[in-house]
Amino acid sequence: xxxxxxxxLALSRRAAAGDSxxxxxxxxxxxxxxxxxxxxxxxxxxxxxxxxxxLKAWRFAGQYDGRARYSxxxxxxxWRCRIDAARxxxxxxxxxxxxxTGTCRAEVADMLARLGEGERAALVLCEGHGWTHxxxxxxxxxxxxxxxxxxxxxxxxxxxxxxxxxx
Amino acid sequence: xxxxxxxxxxxxLQPEARDPDRRFVARxxxxxxxxxxxxxxRRGTLRQLAVQLVGIAGVAAGVVWLGRAESVDRxxxxxxxxxxxxxxxxxxxxxxxxxxxxxxQSPAKSYK
Numbered sequence: 001x002x003x004x005x006x007x008x009l010a011l012s013r014r015a016a017a018g019d020s021x022x023x024x025x026x027x028x029x030x031x032x033x034x035x036x037x038x039x040x041x042x043x044x045x046x047x048x049x050x051x052x053x054x055l056k057a058w059r060f061a062g063q064y065d066g067r068a069r070y071s072x073x074x075x076x077x078x079w080r081c082r083i084d085a086a087r088x089x090x091x092x093x094x095x096x097x098x099x100x101t102g103t104c105r106a107e108v109a110d111m112l113a114r115l116g117e118g119e120r121a122a123l124v125l126c127e128g129h130g131w132t133h134x135x136x137x138x139x140x141x142x143x144x145x146x147x148x149x150x151x152x153x154x155x156x157x158x159x160x161x162x163x164x165x166x167x
Numbered sequence: 168x169x170x171x172x173x174x175x176x177x178x179x180l181q182p183e184a185r186d187p188d189r190r191f192v193a194r195x196x197x198x199x200x201x202x203x204x205x206x207x208x209r210r211g212t213l214r215q216l217a218v219q220l221v222g223i224a225g226v227a228a229g230v231v232w233l234g235r236a237e238s239v240d241r242x243x244x245x246x247x248x249x250x251x252x253x254x255x256x257x258x259x260x261x262x263x264x265x266x267x268x269x270x271x272q273s274p275a276k277s278y279k
Contacts, residue, residue, distance in 0.1 A: 020199060020200075032182050159172050
């Protein structure tokens with residue numbers, strides 16, 4: 001089992017048994033990072049995608065076995081929801097201006113907008129959300145080595161942009 | 168290279184620090200409630216359909232069984248208009264019986 005995951009596993013089991021209050025606690029705990037990630041990714045209507053992901057997490061609560069962190073499992077669901085939503089819209093990424101809303105500084109939004117989708121996701125998850133390289137590699141369906149080099153490349157690009165801006 | 172970039176990037180990419188968004192949580196719960204309600208309704212409708220099919224089959228079997236009785240067969244053979252009237256009356260009765268049944272609207276099972 002993933003370390004420090006006992007509480008989420010217990011809540012998920014209660015949710016699988018139909019306890020909506022337990023599931024509400026999971027939503028409260030995980031909506032912030034999930035929505036932040038979807039927003040950083042420039043997802044069209046990130047809140048709708050997040051809601052869809054939570055709805056699926058509720059439907060399939062019984063399938064969560066605690067081997068991965070709950071946030072990892074949930075983000076995996078949201079990632080697929082995002083792809084489905086993008087397919088429905090026939091455009092993978094909405095106007096990337098959206099990535100700069102909220103508290104995300106304009107320069108960061110600009111940096112992220114210049115990265116590829118895989119680079120952006122890998123960078124946000126590993127540098128911002130504390131995911132391990134292994135977790136991010138599984139989500140993005142990349143070999144671990146490729147993921148590591150993707151993160152490094154994304155960081156280098158951002159560093160170059162940052163140096164250019166601050167110079 | 169310790170030029171402050173790493174801490175800048177880490178800080179900028181972290182999810183914003185804030186309290187849980189209760190409105191978002193409520194919206195998710197509302198969607199779950201709607202889904203559970205629809206599922207319960209669907210289950211109720213299917214159960215009702217099954218009951219109706221069994222009822223129709225029972226009535227049809229009864230009619231066939233009655234029709235095989237010699238006296239009934241002879242009566243209907245001699246007066247087909249009465250046979251038609253009886254069939255139509257039976258059909259109307261069944262229609263009234265089935266359409267007057269209330270659709271079961273049980274609350275969602277998963278919301279105790």
